[in-house]
């Protein structure tokens with residue numbers, strides 16, 4: 140599903156838990172794609188195909204998963220990052236994660252090529268796609284969100300869901316950091332919020348009013 | 364008839380008497396085979412941190428005379444063989460142990476090791492900078508740039524290859540150093556074993 144411009148959303152439709160994936164199609168030189176959160180290879184509880192299903196969905200949009208040049212991980216939970224290494228091996232893509240989760244990712248057996256910190260990420264032969272990497276810990280210590288000012292798109296990972304927020308009771312979670320991160324994200328000028336999971340909603344929140352309403356309901360819940 | 368029935372004890376004694384006597388050399392070898400693994404195991408436990416610096420003397424003091432000498436020697440040989448260039452924390456533990464066990468006899472070798480490790484560090488840094496630069500250029504050509512991105516070389520195949528090559532280049536110098544260190548810490552007449560140890564040959 141095309142969200143805006145060449146940004147595609149792949150909402151997880153299985154029964155087991157897995158993440159939503161997002162693709163900036165042909166964003167790199169040689170027409171290679173940038174994939175955000177490849178998710179599980181196979182879901183652990185029900186054994187549903189994760190990455191193979193993503194490849195099929197991308198194929199429906201005329202995109203080849205093997206033409207991925209960069210994998211950005213919002214964070215290192217397995218339901219977001221498990222397939223990163225296989226994508227890296229199959230496509231030669233570089234894998235990037237926030238510096239606070241590099242060791243964690245390596246411990247899980249995934250190779251890391253790029254370390255992300257808060258700052259600008261410019262993509263394309265002439266750096267035409269300008270993104271902002273935001274370090275927003277809380278759900279995990281090195282969680283990032285990706286903001287695309289041009290189209291006011293916020294790829295929020297597991298911070299923001301539809302009328303809900305990510306867990307903070309997992310190892311490395313921090314409720315206070317989460318409140319700070321949510322406040323920060325809510326202050327962005329966003330027309331789209333793309334969530335890490337389709338919990339109770341596909342997780343693609345579109346339109347300024349819907350985005351604002353979602354942040355307000357989260358604000359009431361979290362009291363920030 | 365009854366006289367011909369031998370007791371179990373008599374039978375056992377006859378068997379022992381039939382056994383060929385061990386020569387001094389064979390006895391020495393038997394003792395060596397028994398205690399060498401203990402010294403090597405102690406070195407492994409010491410390097411892993413399981414045995415603290417402060418308990419080293421007590422650990423080595425558990426054996427007496429000939430056994431103590433074998434354990435001490437195999438401990439030192441295993442330690443020196445384990446001395447790496449790229450991991451100075453481990454190398455320092457080796458020297459700590461050498462100093463604890465032999466007094467100051469490894470001091471000169473330690474100074475030389477530090478020199479060698481420093482050249483390795485400098486060469487490594489220079490190579491690292493050049494691989495990093497090449498990676499940044501490759502990234503820019505691929506269309507990835509910006510202040511949010513840092514190259515990480517820990518899983519980078521060209522860096523890993525270059526680092527291995529560097530270690531190989533400095534290996535002969537490191538081997539010489541290990542040999543000298545062993546010559547310094549083992550008593551005279553053992554240098555042949557020292558050379559074996561430095562060359563990394565298991566016996």
Ligand SMILES: [Zn+2]
Pocket residue numbers: 214216219278297
């Ligand atoms: Zn998560």
